[in-house]
Amino acid sequence: MLKGLQATDALGVCLSKVLEPGSLLLLSGDLGAGKTSLTKAIASGLGIEKKTVTSPSFAIIHEHLNGRLPLVHADLYRLGLHADITETGLEDYLDGKNVVIIEWAEYMKDQLVEMALKIDLSFFDEQSREVCITGKTGIWNERLLLLDDCMKASKGP
Ligand SMILES: Nc1ncnc2c1ncn2[C@@H]1O[C@H](COP(=O)(O)OP(=O)(O)OP(=O)(O)O)[C@@H](O)[C@H]1O
Numbered sequence: 484m485l486k487g488l489q490a491t492d493a494l495g496v497c498l499s500k501v502l503e504p505g506s507l508l509l510l511s512g513d514l515g516a517g518k519t520s521l522t523k524a525i526a527s528g529l530g531i532e533k534k535t536v537t538s539p540s541f542a543i544i545h546e547h548l549n550g551r552l553p554l555v556h557a558d559l560y561r562l563g564l565h566a567d568i569t570e571t572g573l574e575d576y577l578d579g580k581n582v583v584i585i586e587w588a589e590y591m592k593d594q595l596v597e598m599a600l601k602i603d604l605s606f607f608d609e610q611s612r613e614v615c616i617t618g619k620t621g622i623w624n625e626r627l628l629l630l631d632d633c634m635k636a637s638k639g640p
């Protein structure tokens with residue numbers, strides 16, 4: 484449970500610490516569940532100025548190159564259900580060099596779940612959101628433990 488935007492911020496900063504070149508994050512969830520907010524927090528953890536991270540729903544893809552890792556932020560909302568990412572150029576960024584974050588990933592026709600970390604956000608009430616994080620491949624196991632430690636530490640003793 485993420486109680487307030489500061490909890491989403493804490494999750495984003497902790498997530499940013501476990502990302503590596505090639506990390507792929509698939510964000511899904513209701514309108515206004517906090518996907519862009521979480522992306523902003525991850526970006527700020529990577530050293531990218533938060534205010535430069537805006538919803539790429541019209542452009543579909545935004546690239547941020549001034550952080551610890553290059554961040555590619557995509558939003559498939561405008562493409563609708565069964566989005567074909569081969570038409571967006573997004574695949575070119577899945578070359579193992581970038582951190583790629585995709586909002587509305589549930590719209591993707593071909594789910595890239597094998598290598599990705601899936602983050603499902605949902606609207607709980609005005610003041611809080613629920614989050615469910617799943618990583619299928621083994622590479623995420625250790626990183627999710629580190630994420631857990633970071634989240635516990637951020638809540639204080
Ligand atoms: N954990 C939270 N608790 C309370 N409010 C939150 C939380 N996370 C985000 N919000 C608020 O929810 C609103 C919508 O957030 P955001 O734009 O990030 O959602 P989104 O999932 O990207 O929406 P869209 O589906 O339009 O892309 C913002 O006003 C943000 O401050």
Ligand SMILES: [Mg+2]
Nearest residue numbers: 518519538586
């Ligand atoms: Mg958004």
